[in-house]
Amino acid sequence: MDKPLNSDTIAALRELAREVGDLRGLDEDALEELYGHLEDKTLGYLSGEEGLSEADAVLLTREHFGMSGTMASMEVPVRSGAFARRLAAIAVYDLVLGMVLISATIAVSLTVFPYLDATPPGVRTVIDWASIWRLLLPSAILILPLVAWGVIRLCKRKQSARRQVWYLRWNPYLIAAVLVVLLTVRKIQHADPLGSMRVVLDSHKLPAGFFIIGLAMSLVPVIWACVWMHWVARTNRSTSSLIAGAVIWFLIRMVSGRFPDLLLNLPLIVTVTIIFVLANRLPTRNRGFERGVPWISD
């Protein structure tokens, strides 16, 4: 029991204690006690005081074989407690990115198309609308998923390096407070975003082609939701957890002003929930939802 542990092992045990402590809301005293227990347990394994069961041996074999994807699915009991925090993190990222995009779009539109101010409302030409949508559409389709991809990669790298990401470290009340602030700001921002562009939409005068663009725009939230919820569903969660997650996610979106009409978005909620549930079932058979997509699976 007196063999000293090396600094890497101590750091890993400290990190493990911190993870468990964050999930269970332990204070510093209890955290130190937990660390002591983990240290004793590790020393017990090294000294032979702690016996290895066959299940333990299989775990070690898998670890040394390097099947990190398989191991990740075995972390479910440890990580499942972080589901609410991950969901809250998604909401925070979603709100911040959405606000930045809306602000940027409005700012660019007002800068690039100042002449719209001088045109009477309701008589926009096709060229005017095409100019705006040529800017908005690629922005919405490209920027949000790209930033989402970057954020997911960053968080996964942090977790792989056993560094704590902010949403596992922060106090839950602080996360809740940040969400409330963001929701309030977003609500204000959504009060009249098109109005601040001084643009009035007259859909009767738009050609059929713009309805196709509108349809494509409506797919953006679906793609966006899939990317985020894939992250939530990274481990093999229960169906009820995923459905609850999807519903909460959409409720946050609705409250924030993106989708104000529940009935209008009900089919979207159902469809996306089914996708999440199916995606969540895949890892047990197929190593992961993202198999074959190396840019997101690392």
Place this chain on the structure above:
Amino acid sequence: MKLDKELVGASTSLLVLSVLAKEATYGYRLIKAINREADGLFEWQEGTVYPILHKLEKHGLVRAQWQTADTGRRRKYYYITAGGREALGQGVEQWQRWHGMVMKLGEAHNG
């Protein structure tokens, strides 16, 4: 034979106090001691003992003190208090009465 979980669950505080009455110790060693004494009748999981210790500490039946070993490792030792010894005595007496009644009824049933 494994003991029924409810039976073990009803006596957890008593088991902890019994071990601490013999020697002050910390969580990991306490679990080891209890599992060793149980001799296969039951096995306490690692997370079981800490909530019990914290509850006993809150009720003043044990007190905790951090100690540093020669190796530099810090462990939180738990000591039974006078109140804890009194509670242990009462608990053991209750169990003896309970045991006597169960045995009497059991013998009547078998007899």
